[in-house]
Amino acid sequence: MPARLKLFLPLVVFFGLALLLFRGLQLDPRELPSALIDQPFPAFSLPSLASGETLNVEALRGEVALYNIWATWCYTCRVEHPYLLKLAQQGVPIYGVNYKDEPEAARRWLAELGDPYRDNIVDQKGTLGLDLGVTGAPETYLVDKRGVIRYRHVGEVNERVWKGTLEPLYDELLREDS
Amino acid sequence: MRAALIAGLIALLLSVSAAAVIETYQFDTPEQEARYHQLAAELRCPKCQNQNIADSNAPIAQDLREQLHRQLQRGASDDEIKDFMVARYGEFVLYRPRFGGDTLLLWLAPAVLLLLALIVLWRVVISQRNADNRADSGLSEEEQARLDALVAEEERSA
Structure with a gap:
């Protein structure tokens, strides 16, 4: 009997392989884990978009917040914008990183479309973006009370992403001790 | 004569298309330039995933080339530069992954x-x-x- 069963081995191997490859088909190869997960938010010293004052990483620490990488040249950011406004209304702290953009254009955009951000870091040269491992806009980082990056979302934040992924994590981080 | 002319024109066309992607950088030594080209060929563009940063003209690849050039000018070693990139973009950024850890x-x-x-x-x-x-x-x-x-x-x- 065992010899008989052995005949089925190639079939079993085949199905195992087929399952593995089928799973692979459904994965998005662009969805990379950030190298900065569980790392502190990188240090920076950059001007604020609204006030022009210099911002640094310590000044923004202390609460669970979203850091949204955006730019006026980024079309998806415009699509994402209304949802960020909605989140801000719900009381979710969102900081903007205005990535490789013209500050003047960015100010106009916020005046026109509304401003969901607590504050905006002007990253005109993309140096903070580089330290964050940003590959493009929009990207959104979830940072905990200690200033540690806990999650990165590449692409638009919308209802599905917020309800499905970000909000459960956000609520969990809120319950954590600082 | 005509063949030489045509060959010359083709060479000119090719050089123009190559220059469209790659910016020109100044290097202190030919050796440094060789290291630049080698590293640019080995570092993978995080956005356009099947290209190295030398071939890609995505903005992020331009930034990384600029960063690579700056680090070389500063005198960083190959390993230091790779560490810098891996710290930001993960092991993924290396086309020749290092032995150990996740890549075992x-x-x-x-x-x-x-x-x-x-x-x-x-x-x-x-x-x-x-x-x-x-x-x-x-x-x-x-x-x-x-x-x-x-x-x-x-x-x-x-």
Whole structure:
């Protein structure tokens, strides 16, 4: 009997392989884990978009917040914008990183479309973006009370992403001790 | 003469298309330039995933080339530059992944699979050979024993 069963081995191997490859088909190869997960938010010293004052990483620490990488040249950011406004209304702290953009254009955009951000870091040269491992806009980082990056979302934040992924994590981080 | 002219024109066209992607950087030494080209070929563009940063004209690849150039000018070693990139973009950014940690499976899987295949092959060959031996006489062990006994008796009486 065992010899008989052995005949089925190639079939079993085949199905195992087929399952593995089928799973692979459904994965998005662009969805990379950030190298900065569980790392502190990188240090920076950059001007604020609204006030022009210099911002640094310590000044923004202390609460669970979203850091949204955006730019006026980024079309998806415009699509994402209304949802960020909605989140801000719900009381979710969102900081903007205005990535490789013209500050003047960015100010106009916020005046026109509304401003969901607590504050905006002007990253005109993309140096903070580089330290964050940003590959493009929009990207959104979830940072905990200690200033540690806990999650990165590449692409638009919308209802599905917020309800499905970000909000459960956000609520969990809120319950954590600082 | 005409062939030379055409060849010259083609060379000119090719050089223009190459210059469209790559900015020009100043290097202190030819050796530094060689390192730049080697590293740019080995670093993978995080956005356009099947290109290295030398071939890609995505903004992020431009930034990384600029960063690479700056680090080389500063006198950073190859390992320092790779560490810098990996700290930001993960192991993914290296086209030639380093040995150890997360990449252990990647490096060892081929050797393990080859070993496995050799073991299977060896076992198949052995069992095949045993089957061949048996097929030669066409006798079971019992019959073989009887045959041996008969032959021995025959020899004694002869």
